[in-house]
Amino acid sequence: MSVSTPLQDEAxxxxxxxxxxxxxxxLGKAARSAASELRRADTGIKNRALESIAQQLMAxxxxxxxxxxQDMQRGKENGLDSALLDRxxxxxxxxxxxxxxxxxxxxxxDPVGEIDDMSYRPSGIQVGKMRVPLGVIGIIYESRPNVxxxxxxxxxxxxxxxxxxxxxxxxxxNQTIGECITQGLVDVGLPANCVQVVATTxxxxxxxxxxxxxxxxxxxxxxGKSLIERISRDAKVPVIKHLDGVCHVYIDTTADxxxxxxxAVNAKTHxxxxxxxxxxxLVDAPIADLLLPELARAYAGHEVELRxxxxxxxxxxxxxxxxxxxxxxxxxxxxxAIKIVDGVEEAIAHIERYGSHHTDAIVTQDYSLARRFMAExxxxxxxxxxxxxxADGFEYGLGAxxxxxxxxxxxxxPVGLEGLTTRxxxxxxxxxxxx
Amino acid sequence: MSVSTPLQDEAxxxxxxxxxxxxxxxLGKAARSAASELRRADTGIKNRALESIAQQLMAxxxxxxxxxxQDMQRGKENGLDSALLDRxxxxxxxxxxxxxxxxxxxxxxDPVGEIDDMSYRPSGIQVGKMRVPLGVIGIIYESRPNVxxxxxxxxxxxxxxxxxxxxxxxxxxNQTIGECITQGLVDVGLPANCVQVVATTxxxxxxxxxxxxxxxxxxxxxxGKSLIERISRDAKVPVIKHLDGVCHVYIDTTADxxxxxxxAVNAKTHxxxxxxxxxxxLVDAPIADLLLPELARAYAGHEVELRxxxxxxxxxxxxxxxxxxxxxxxxxxxxxAIKIVDGVEEAIAHIERYGSHHTDAIVTQDYSLARRFMAExxxxxxxxxxxxxxADGFEYGLGAxxxxxxxxxxxxxPVGLEGLTTRxxxxxxxxxxxx
Numbered sequence: 001m002s003v004s005t006p007l008q009d010e011a012x013x014x015x016x017x018x019x020x021x022x023x024x025x026x027l028g029k030a031a032r033s034a035a036s037e038l039r040r041a042d043t044g045i046k047n048r049a050l051e052s053i054a055q056q057l058m059a060x061x062x063x064x065x066x067x068x069x070q071d072m073q074r075g076k077e078n079g080l081d082s083a084l085l086d087r088x089x090x091x092x093x094x095x096x097x098x099x100x101x102x103x104x105x106x107x108x109x110d111p112v113g114e115i116d117d118m119s120y121r122p123s124g125i126q127v128g129k130m131r132v133p134l135g136v137i138g139i140i141y142e143s144r145p146n147v148x149x150x151x152x153x154x155x156x157x158x159x160x161x162x163x164x165x166x167x168x169x170x171x172x173x174n175q176t177i178g179e180c181i182t183q184g185l186v187d188v189g190l191p192a193n194c195v196q197v198v199a200t201t202x203x204x205x206x207x208x209x210x211x212x213x214x215x216x217x218x219x220x221x222x223x224g225k226s227l228i229e230r231i232s233r234d235a236k237v238p239v240i241k242h243l244d245g246v247c248h249v250y251i252d253t254t255a256d257x258x259x260x261x262x263x264a265v266n267a268k269t270h271x272x273x274x275x276x277x278x279x280x281x282l283v284d285a286p287i288a289d290l291l292l293p294e295l296a297r298a299y300a301g302h303e304v305e306l307r308x309x310x311x312x313x314x315x316x317x318x319x320x321x322x323x324x325x326x327x328x329x330x331x332x333x334x335x336x337a338i339k340i341v342d343g344v345e346e347a348i349a350h351i352e353r354y355g356s357h358h359t360d361a362i363v364t365q366d367y368s369l370a371r372r373f374m375a376e377x378x379x380x381x382x383x384x385x386x387x388x389x390x391a392d393g394f395e396y397g398l399g400a401x402x403x404x405x406x407x408x409x410x411x412x413x414p415v416g417l418e419g420l421t422t423r424x425x426x427x428x429x430x431x432x433x434x435x
Numbered sequence: 436m437s438v439s440t441p442l443q444d445e446a447x448x449x450x451x452x453x454x455x456x457x458x459x460x461x462l463g464k465a466a467r468s469a470a471s472e473l474r475r476a477d478t479g480i481k482n483r484a485l486e487s488i489a490q491q492l493m494a495x496x497x498x499x500x501x502x503x504x505q506d507m508q509r510g511k512e513n514g515l516d517s518a519l520l521d522r523x524x525x526x527x528x529x530x531x532x533x534x535x536x537x538x539x540x541x542x543x544x545d546p547v548g549e550i551d552d553m554s555y556r557p558s559g560i561q562v563g564k565m566r567v568p569l570g571v572i573g574i575i576y577e578s579r580p581n582v583x584x585x586x587x588x589x590x591x592x593x594x595x596x597x598x599x600x601x602x603x604x605x606x607x608x609n610q611t612i613g614e615c616i617t618q619g620l621v622d623v624g625l626p627a628n629c630v631q632v633v634a635t636t637x638x639x640x641x642x643x644x645x646x647x648x649x650x651x652x653x654x655x656x657x658x659g660k661s662l663i664e665r666i667s668r669d670a671k672v673p674v675i676k677h678l679d680g681v682c683h684v685y686i687d688t689t690a691d692x693x694x695x696x697x698x699a700v701n702a703k704t705h706x707x708x709x710x711x712x713x714x715x716x717l718v719d720a721p722i723a724d725l726l727l728p729e730l731a732r733a734y735a736g737h738e739v740e741l742r743x744x745x746x747x748x749x750x751x752x753x754x755x756x757x758x759x760x761x762x763x764x765x766x767x768x769x770x771x772a773i774k775i776v777d778g779v780e781e782a783i784a785h786i787e788r789y790g791s792h793h794t795d796a797i798v799t800q801d802y803s804l805a806r807r808f809m810a811e812x813x814x815x816x817x818x819x820x821x822x823x824x825x826a827d828g829f830e831y832g833l834g835a836x837x838x839x840x841x842x843x844x845x846x847x848x849p850v851g852l853e854g855l856t857t858r859x860x861x862x863x864x865x866x867x868x869x870x
Contacts, residue, residue, distance in 0.1 A: 036787060040811050113810065119832065125821050127831050132813070134843055217843055238673075238844050259866030266868035352471060374861055375548065376475050378567065386560050386864025395869070396562050396860060397554065408569055408652055409673045410844040413860045422843045425831060426809055429821025431694030433701035434830070 008192065020200060024208035027163055027196050028215025031136040034193035035161035039133050043110040045188055046157055050106035053184030054099050057149070060180050065090055067172035068145060075169050087143040088170055098146045101400065105153040108399040111417045112159045115426065124432050129423040133159035135217035137420065138209045139402075140165045140231060142223040145173035151220075152181050152195040154402050158420035161194050163216065165209055168201035175199060210235040220415075222403055240415060243406045244330045245275030245358035247388045250282040250347040250373070252364035257291060259385060260363045264295055266387040267361065269302040273332045275404060276359050276381075276391040280327060280337040282347045285311070288340045292316055304334045311340040327354040344369050348376050355379065358406060359391040380406065380413035443627065455635060459643035462598055462631050463650025466571040469628035470596035474568050478545040480623055481592055485541040488619030489534050492584070495615050500525060502607035503580060510604050522578040523605055533581045536835065540588040543834040546852045547594045550861065559867050564858040568594030570652035572855065573644045574837075575600045575666060577658040580608035586655075587616050587630040589837050593855035596629050598651065600644055603636035610634065645670040655850075657838055675850060678841045679765045680710030680793035682823045685717040685782040685808070687799035692726060694820060695798045699730055701822040702796065704737040708767045710839060711794045711816075711826040715762060715772040717782045720746070723775045727751055739769045746775040762789040779804050783811050790814065793841060794826040815841065815848035 011026035057064065068090040075085055090098075111131050118128030137160045139151045148164055155162035166174040178197030186192050198205050210219050210231055219239045221231045232239045249267050251260045267278035283291060292315045299306060306312075307326050308319035319338065326337040327350070341347045344362070351360050361383035362373040370384045381391040391413065393401025398416030405411045411419035446461035492499065503525040510520055525533075546566050553563030572595045574586045583599055590597035601609040613632030621627050633640050645654050645666055654674045656666045667674045684702050686695045702713035718726060727750045734741060741747075742761050743754035754773065761772040762785070776782050779797070786795050796818035797808040805819045816826040826849065828836025833851030840846045846854035 036811075036813070039813065121830060121832055123825065123830060125825055125830070130809070130817075135813070238842075240844075256866065262866060262868050270869050372475075374565070376471075378471070378474065378570070379859065381860040381862060382565075383862040384864060386862055386867040387869050389869035390558065390560055390862060390864075390867070391860070395556060395558060395560070397556055407673075408857045409675075412857050422847050424814065425816040425826070425848045427816060427818040427821055427825060429819060429825075431691065431697060432821040432825070433697050434705050434822050434824035 015200060020202045020204040021208045023200065024198075024205055025212065025215070027198065028136070028209075028212045030193040031161040031163050031196060032215050034191040035133070035135045037191050038156070038159050038161055038194050039135075041159065041190060043112075045190065046110065046159070047106045048188045049156060049185055049190050050102055050153055052187045053149075053153070053181050054102050056180035056184045056187075057099060057102075057177070060176065061095060064173065064176045064180070065092075065095065067176040070172045071145075071170050078169075080169060084143055084169070088145065088173075090145060090173060094146065098149050101146070102149060102153050105157050105400055108157060108417060110157065111421050116423075123434075124429065126428040128426050130426045131418070131421045132424050134420060134422055135160060136215060137162045138165070138216045138219045138237070139163070140206055140209065140219065140221045140223070140227075142167040142227070143170055145170045145177060147222065148174045148177045148197060149181070150400065151402060154400055154417060154420060156194060158417045160420055161196075163196050163198065163209060165198040165205060171201050206231070207234065210237055210239075213237050220403055238410075240403065240405050240411055240419070241407055242275070242404050244356045245277070245406075246279050246328065246330050246354065246356040247276055247359045247361075247391075248280050248282055248347075248351050248355055249278045249361045249363065249388060250341075250344070250351070251284060251287060251291060252344060252362060252366060252369055253284045253286040254365040254369070255287065255363040256365060257287075260287075260291060261295060261298065263361065263363055263385070263387050265298050265302075267389055268299065268304060268336050269334070270387070270389045272334055274389070275330075276388050277332070278336070278361075278388050279329060279331055280339065280350075280354070282339050282341050282350060283312075284344075284347070285340050285342050288312075288315060292338070299336065302334065304336050306336055306338055308338040309340060312338045315340075330356070344373060348373065351377055351379070356406065358404075359383065359388045361386065361388050380404070450635060455637045455639040456643045458635065459633070459640055460647065460650070462633065463571070463647045465628040466596040466598050466631060467650050469626040470568070470570045472626050473591070473594050473596055473629050474570075476594065476625060478547075480625065481545065481594070482541045484591060484620055484623045484625050485537055485588055487622045488584075488588070488616050489537050491615035491619045491622075492534060492537075492612070495611065496530060499608065499611045499615070500527075500530065502611040505607045506580075506605050513604075515604060519578055519604070523580065523608075525580060525608060529581065533584050536581070537584060537588050540592050540835055543592060543852060545592065546856050551858075558869075559864065561863040563861050565861045566853070566856045567859050569855060569857055570595060571650060572597045573600070573651045573654045573672070574598070575641055575644065575654065575656045575658070575662075577602040577662070578605055580605045580612060582657060583609045583612045583632060584616070585835065586837060589835055589852060589855060591629060593852045595855055596631075598631050598633065598644060600633040600640060606636050641666070642669065645672055645674075648672050655838055673845075675838065675840050675846055675854070676842055677710070677839050679791045680712070680839075680841075681715065681763065681765050681789065681791040682711055682713050682794045682796075682826075683715050683717055683782075683786050683790055684713050684796045684798065684823060685776075685779070685786070686719060686722060686726060687779060687797060687801060687804055688719045688721040689800040689804070690722065690798040691800060692722075695722075695726060696730060696733065698796065698798055698820070698822050700733050700737075702824055703734065703739060703771050704769070705822070705824045707769055709824070710765075711823050712767070713771070713796075713823050714764060714766055715774065715785075715789070717774050717776050717785060718747075719779075719782070720775050720777050723747075723750060727773070734771065737769065739771050741771055741773055743773040744775060747773045750775075765791070779808060783808065786812055786814070791841065793839075794818065794823045796821065796823050815839070
């Protein structure tokens with residue numbers, strides 16, 4: 001690297017000495033210092049930094065693809081499965097999409113500094129709430145090297161310094177992308193340490209990153225459920241987490257059958273491995289005879305395995321018997337649990353008991369039922385007459401998402417730039433004192 | 436009690452058996468069940484419940500004051516200090532204020548169900564964010580029995596069930612108030628378990644309450660710093676916490692001297708024990724000669740002890756020497772640290788290094804300095820030309836506050852009804868599927 005700071009040098013020395021906790025502390029200290037400069041950066045310089053990073057990346061395309069080829073080679077030697085290798089791979093099309101994503105973030109409105117709810121109080125002071133960065137964000141993720149750029153650009157645009165800890169399988173790709181980001185920041189005069197890619201694959205780095213409340217304000221883990229549960233359990237810092245998506249579609253008797261068919265098929269078969277995919281279909285008893293046989297034919301065309309309650313099996317002999325575990329299952333696979341229920345009340349009770357409060361939908365033409373489902377289902381996304389697959393930052397217009405939160409506090413559902421900020425009270429007076 | 440439910444009976448049995456963790460689990464289960472009914476309660480019934488509770492309390496005035504007299508008697512026998520006894524005491528005036536506060540909460544707008552940011556997306560779906568209750572809130576507090584009613588009314592209005600764990604010194608008062616709340620809820624047809632006052636003074640109850648993520652969504656501790664730190668460290672549930680308030684006023688050279696005097700005196704002397712009281716005064720060097728001697732006379736009139744940097748001592752020989760610890764100190768007492776600084780940059784750096792990110796103010800007539808201070812100081816309240824003492828839910832127009840958050844995530848600064856809610860995405864479609 002041609003750019004370095006005293007704090008980076010300190011970090012580098014600790015790394016050379018093999019002291020991973022001290023290395024992470026040095027990164028943390030550097031991030032905290034960069035964060036207080038980045039907090040005051042205006043929208044213009046943040047956007048210029050994003051464009052400058054795009055330029056650096058484009059100039060380094062061959063070097064990045066070369067580093068990725070090394071990662072792929074090592075991954076194959078280490079016996080990574082094909083799904084992981086696919087997520088790891090960068091090619092020209094993915095590279096272009098990465099740059100395009102970066103420019104989309106630059107084009108988003110800057111949330112920092114927005115003031116809401118400004119009003120005068122009887123004392124004469126004027127009070128409002130200003131949106132401000134969180135500070136330092138630690139992101140822990142796996143395989144996909146484009147997350148390095150996505151996370152860096154979202155943190156940068158929202159005025160946060162970040163420390164990025166990608167998977168060891170992508171280390172050469174991530175380091176090379178990180179170098180381009182650093183150069184892009186420095187070229188426009190922002191601190192190099194606004195974005196730091198952890199340069200060791202030692203697992204102790206994760207433990208250190210989640211245990212530095214003085215230097216890290218929030219951790220966002222992206223990966224499998226067990227990784228996220230482990231991080232949440234051990235973290236000494238708040239975690240914005242994304243656990244399971246056991247999503248439901250409830251088809252009410254008044255549903256338009258064509259819409260119900262389209263939604264039920266799309267919610268299950270559009271993609272199997274995503275958290276907003278339907279895992280359980282609930283069908284109101286009076287419409288089940290009409291709908292289920294036709295739906296079963298559609299699912300058969302997609303080779304979706306059906307597991308049903310007894311009443312479902314009576315209509316669909318090809319369905320296996322669903323066990324209690326099936327109602328809790330996030331299959332992430334071409335498997336669907338189906339239950340026939342007696343009305344919206346039973347549907348809501350089922351969702352409350354077995355669901356994961358992620359995304360649940362009703363298909364109905366009844367105004368009061370739609371209103372009731374909307375009010376009573378306690379999920380991060382509640383949908384009327386559309387596919388659960390819409391529960392996504394891009395589809396919701398956030399521009400980009402850093403993840404989907406299954407927490408209730410702070411951010412719930414898809415998390416975009418706004419979820420990476422907090423609000424402080426601002427007060428303007430003219431000499432007022434408290435009586 | 437004349438009203439009980441099967442779940443209350445279960446809790447009562449566990450309590451009688453002396454199994455505190457099982458008792459708390461039973462309360463948790465009952466709260467979760469009440470929360471899903473309360474979530475769907477409309478504004479009208481919640482307001483009627485608050486009024487019905489007011490009626491119950493007024494009818495039980497003599498009984499509540501009698502229970503409080505028992506608590507006071509026991510407190511004196513146990514040697515509670517006079518400050519604690521004062522906080523514990525209820526008299527007719529405090530009782531009336533408690534009822535008045537309850538009616539103010541009833542009069543506040545209901546945050547539940549508000550939908551913001553509703554817009555159409557290119558796919559044709561309509562997306563917005565609906566404000567909804569958090570679920571079950573556990574509140575842990577000390578001595579003041581009116582907190583029982585305040586907390587219950589704010590949770591009820593925001594659609595949350597709550598479990599209230601007051602201090603053992605106030606147990607008779609809290610139990611009696613709790614009985615009135617239960618009766619008030621039942622009279623309007625809401626579940627008795629919407630508000631539950633923990634009926635044991637066993638400390639194991641706190642440990643159990645903060646370790647039930649299945650039944651409790653968030654813990655709000657109200658009390659001393661050591662209590663809050665202990666709870667935050669041990670909790671398995673998110674905590675909205677209020678730690679220290681090391682608040683600053685910075686007087687810039689361009690400040691209007693009369694306003695600067697008024698603000699500096701009010702911020703220190705209006706009340707000493709509050710978290711938004713100024714603890715350190717920062718004075719820009721060129722205005723120090725003019726301002727400090729006069730300010731020192733004003734503080735002398737309030738018997739405030741001054742501790743200054745060397746330059747301050749040169750102007751005010753009566754000031755003691757401030758040590759490094761003084762800059763970090765939250766005195767909560769008639770003591771003030773004073774530092775002369777060279778300009779806003781040094782002031783902001785001092786606040787960042789020593790402050791607690793609670794509330795900080797600038798006194799200035801300079802537009803650009805005001806704007807800079809506002810943007811760069813990373814505190815939950817940033818104030819221009821007014822006393823730090825305004826950092827308060829009532830002064831900010833929240834109507835009432837459950838506490839002040841020193842956290843950055845979720846709620847920051849004074850927390851009112853809105854801080855007791857979260858937002859879910861709501862989507863209205865007409866058969867849309869994801870392409």
